[in-house]
Amino acid sequence: MVLKMENVSLRRGDRWILKDINWEIEKGEHWVLLGLNGSGKTLILNLLNSYTFATKGEINVLGMQFGKTYLAERLRKQIGFVSSAIQQKIHEGDNAFEVVLSGAFASIGLYERPTDDMRERAIGLLEDLGCIEYANRNYETLSQGERQRVLIARALMAEPSLLILDEPTNGLDFIAREKLLESIEELAKKPDAPTMIYVTHHVEEILPVFHKTLLLKEGEVFDAGKTNEMMTSEQLSAFFDLPVDVSWHNDRPFLSKIEMANKRGGRT
Numbered sequence: 631m632v633l634k635m636e637n638v639s640l641r642r643g644d645r646w647i648l649k650d651i652n653w654e655i656e657k658g659e660h661w662v663l664l665g666l667n668g669s670g671k672t673l674i675l676n677l678l679n680s681y682t683f684a685t686k687g688e689i690n691v692l693g694m695q696f697g698k699t700y701l702a703e704r705l706r707k708q709i710g711f712v713s714s715a716i717q718q719k720i721h722e723g724d725n726a727f728e729v730v731l732s733g734a735f736a737s738i739g740l741y742e743r744p745t746d747d748m749r750e751r752a753i754g755l756l757e758d759l760g761c762i763e764y765a766n767r768n769y770e771t772l773s774q775g776e777r778q779r780v781l782i783a784r785a786l787m788a789e790p791s792l793l794i795l796d797e798p799t800n801g802l803d804f805i806a807r808e809k810l811l812e813s814i815e816e817l818a819k820k821p822d823a824p825t826m827i828y829v830t831h832h833v834e835e836i837l838p839v840f841h842k843t844l845l846l847k848e849g850e851v852f853d854a855g856k857t858n859e860m861m862t863s864e865q866l867s868a869f870f871d872l873p874v875d876v877s878w879h880n881d882r883p884f885l886s887k888i889e890m891a892n893k894r895g896g897r898t
């Protein structure tokens with residue numbers, strides 16, 4: 631078991647903004663967390679990041695329970711994060727190599743002296759993610775797509791058991807998005823890959839290696855299970871409260887809205 635959330639709820643004021651979240655992730659699974667804006671995705675990630683604590687319920691990562699402060703540091707190294715929040719914190723002047731190295735210490739910026747093994751690992755990851763040619767460039771000079779690759783390499787430095795990619799294709803053009811998705815797919819297929827959670831609100835970004843999907847709606851689990859069972863026209867029409875049609879191309883789902891005029895004969 632990699633992650634287990636049991637009846638996790640979060641209250642702010644008199645409102646429950648997460649309600650009874652149950653989610654179990656086994657080793658070797660790759661999951662998508664799909665939800666519309668405001669569905670609670672960031673809240674769940676903040677819980678996993680220990681930025682915030684559950685009002686009710688329990689969270690376990692690799693058998694370690696969250697909320698026990700002495701485990702916070704160890705847990706943080708077990709979970710690799712790629713998110714725009716981290717991107718904004720990267721120090722100006724750090725080059726891509728340094729950004730990747732800092733991942734070994736779960737720090738932003740490099741305060742400790744990296745070992746030769748760490749340097750070698752960082753170079754290997756920069757190569758794997760296709761960013762070795764800009765290893766010496768300052769992070770702030772990189773394009774959005776290049777930055778995301780560097781951040782994924784950084785997140786992998788500490789050899790996490792769980793890697794969370796929070797909307798990694800934000801701000802990427804179509805080509806850059808598809809190229810990044812290709813790299814993520816390659817990464818996920820590796821036998822020593824960490825368990826991955828891909829957080830998105832875009833159905834068409836769901837790669838075939840992400841066999842499991844959790845649908846999050848208004849702070850609650852709408853449904854969770856095999857991706858192909860979640861990605862049906864019927865299921866997603868109920869999820870979005872809107873008649874939609876799911877079609878598959880190259881093992882990836884694509885979503886289109888069903889227009890009222892052809893709704894009668896169009897849906898199966």
Ligand SMILES: Nc1ncnc2c1ncn2[C@@H]1O[C@H](COP(=O)(O)OP(=O)(O)OP(=O)(O)O)[C@@H](O)[C@H]1O
Pocket residue numbers: 642647665666667668669670671672673674831
């Ligand atoms: N501190 C807070 N107090 C009250 N409500 C909050 C607080 N933090 C978040 N919320 C609410 O909880 C809901 C879920 O927010 P969250 O940011 O997790 O959504 P999200 O799924 O990440 O959306 P997006 O895709 O837009 O990033 C929203 O309605 C938000 O307004």
